[in-house]
């Protein structure tokens with residue numbers, strides 16, 4: 484989901500907690516023949532919420548982790564009632580799937596040797612709690628345990644936020660700067676479109692909490708939700724332009740978020756179809772704070788024109804308002 488710089492989300496360094504937590508060993512699932520550091524590696528979380536810091540520290544101190552070449556997954560040992568949270572077999576099945584997906588995702592975006600620092604692994608934390616899945620930065624993603632167990636987790640989407648190269652960090656910008664300049668539609672639409680593509684390639688069931696429809700229903704779903712949101716022209720100004728629609732981070736979130744994600748994803752997919760793949764979009768999103776102009780230069784088309792064409796193709800004839808700067 485990735486909710487960078489949102490009102491009320493606080494960030495704090497986690498180094499001290501991470502170091503302290505590495506000193507603990509859990510009772511479940513450790514291998515006495517390997518060092519604690521090798522068996523219990525800790526992820527790097529650059530823009531973590533306060534809740535992330537606490538949950539990460541707890542899992543790293545009393546949880547259990549499973550390792551693969553490209554994935555580390557942290558699970559709780561016990562649920563809130565003290566019963567085993569998840570079986571060994573289920574953890575294995577989940578981690579094998581994560582590993583296959585992350586390897587495929589890296590290849591798909593042309594970064595088979597992706598790493599964060601010297602670590603090529605994506606760290607998934609699965610707290611036994613209810614919250615919005617997100618990837619705050621670095622190499623960590625936070626997803627509720629129940630979601631991954633029920634196969635209703637946007638884990639590929641969150642991983643894409645980490646894997647896609649960006650020569651800068653919108654999440655660390657001041658709230659006002661990111662709200663005005665970050666092309667959120669591109670970050671969210673591209674993460675979701677790439678996740679859908681990799682899921683399809685690997686035969687995974689793709690799941691999105693907000694737009695849980697098959698790919699061939701996306702355009703219709705988008706048209707329906709754009710028309711239904713409280714202010715379609717305002718919403719559309721943020722799809723293809725700069726800035727973050729503030730309603731996504733306030734009390735009106737559920738009135739706008741399905742429409743925003745539903746619009747951003749098929750719009751990005753339409754651009755990739757026209758471009759013959761995601762190469763141009765990936766180059767554009769990497770060019771921090773120049774994403775729009777870089778994409779338009781590489782593709783030779785204005786995003787306003789492209790959005791107009793896509794909207795016509797889904798039968799929505801609404802002009803965007805001019806609330807957001809487009810360049």
Ligand SMILES: [Zn+2]
Nearest residue numbers: 484485671674
């Ligand atoms: Zn996201």
